[in-house]
Amino acid sequence: AQSVTQLDSQVPVFEEAPVELRCNYSSSVSVYLFWYVQYPNQGLQLLLKYLSGSTLVKSINGFEAEFNKSQTSFHLRKPSVHISDTAEYFCAVSLGGSQGNLIFGKGTKLSVKP
Amino acid sequence: EADIYQTPRYLVIGTGKKITLECSQTMGHDKMYWYQQDPGMELHLIHYSYGVNSTEKGDLSSESTVSRIRTEHFPLTLESARPSHTSQYLCASSPRAGAQYFGPGTRLLVL
Numbered sequence: 335a336q337s338v339t340q341l342d343s344q345v346p347v348f349e350e351a352p353v354e355l356r357c358n359y360s361s362s363v364s365v366y367l368f369w370y371v372q373y374p375n376q377g378l379q380l381l382l383k384y385l386s387g388s389t390l391v392k393s394i395n396g397f398e399a400e401f402n403k404s405q406t407s408f409h410l411r412k413p414s415v416h417i418s419d420t421a422e423y424f425c426a427v428s429l430g431g432s433q434g435n436l437i438f439g440k441g442t443k444l445s446v447k448p
Numbered sequence: 449e450a451d452i453y454q455t456p457r458y459l460v461i462g463t464g465k466k467i468t469l470e471c472s473q474t475m476g477h478d479k480m481y482w483y484q485q486d487p488g489m490e491l492h493l494i495h496y497s498y499g500v501n502s503t504e505k506g507d508l509s510s511e512s513t514v515s516r517i518r519t520e521h522f523p524l525t526l527e528s529a530r531p532s533h534t535s536q537y538l539c540a541s542s543p544r545a546g547a548q549y550f551g552p553g554t555r556l557l558v559l
Contacts, residue, residue: 368547377454377538377550378491385546424491435481435506436548440490 336361338427340439348447349417355410355442357399357425366428367408368436369399373421381423384408395419420446451475454539454551461529462559469524469554471539480522481548483538484508491538497522529558 341356359365366385370378382393389401399410408425425439452473461467473480478499483491483506493506497516511533512526522541526533536555540548 366546370550375553375555377553378540380547380549383547422488435493435496438491441488443488 336427336429336437338425338437338439340423340425340442342442343440344443344445346445346447347415350414352413353411353415353419353444355423355425355444357408357410357439359406359408359425359427359437361406361427361429363429366434367399367401368426368428369397369408369410370424370426371421372424372441378424381410415444415446417446417448420444452539452541452549452551454537454554456554457552458555458557460557460559463528463530465529467526467529467556469537469539469556471522471524471551472520473522473541473549473551474520475541475543475549476519477541477543477549478519479542479544479548480516481540481542482506482512482514482522482524483540484510485536485538485553487536495524529556531558534558 337360339358347353368383369381371381372378382391384401392398397412422441422443424441426436428434455470480497482495485491492508494510495514536553538553539551542548
């Protein structure tokens with residue numbers, strides 16, 4: 335069965351430090367990959383996505399993720415975090431192309447401390 | 449980006465009441481979804497739809513039902529609410545290929 339593993343349930347970091355949130359998936363077929371962010375008492379917001387093409391994708395607020403097919407990973411990184419980045423981050427995989435439902439990881443809580 | 453709306457945002461209701469959670473999207477997306485999420489926990493897919501008159505059960509068994517009479521509307525109904533239904537319910541939609549776009553969610557508390 336396909337699955338998504340977010341290796342860290344909580345990641346505390348200091349402001350302006352770099353951060354990496356890890357995501358691995360298991361699948362033998364081609365996938366689409368996504369990162370979502372959820373702020374308290376809100377729905378999920380799409381942060382970035384990989385559908386095809388360049389394996390490095392970037393968001394408008396400084397996050398980036400790299401699709402690594404050999405390691406079946408899609409880790410999320412930011413070189414310098416802000417207090418406002420404190421949120422829960424979900425990795426998701428869509429299997430089977432356009433008709434596949436999303437499979438979500440359990441989420442990683444990023445806490446940025448001053 | 450999709451515009452997707454959920455009402456109510458918060459609902460407190462007594463056991464045994466019938467409730468309907470509303471979800472509407474204005475982007476003409478074919479697929480729509482309902483997820484259940486307990487605070488600080490992962491998402492569980494409870495229902496989805498490929499289009500009008502299509503409804504499917506998700507991975508998590510749920511006592512709720514859904515309907516899809518119009519493309520833009522995907523309401524979820526609980527015939528008899530119970531305390532175990534207390535949770536956050538998230539609606540999402542997607543075009544045929546690509547990401548899902550989420551509404552703000554409905555927080556349900558059943559007393």
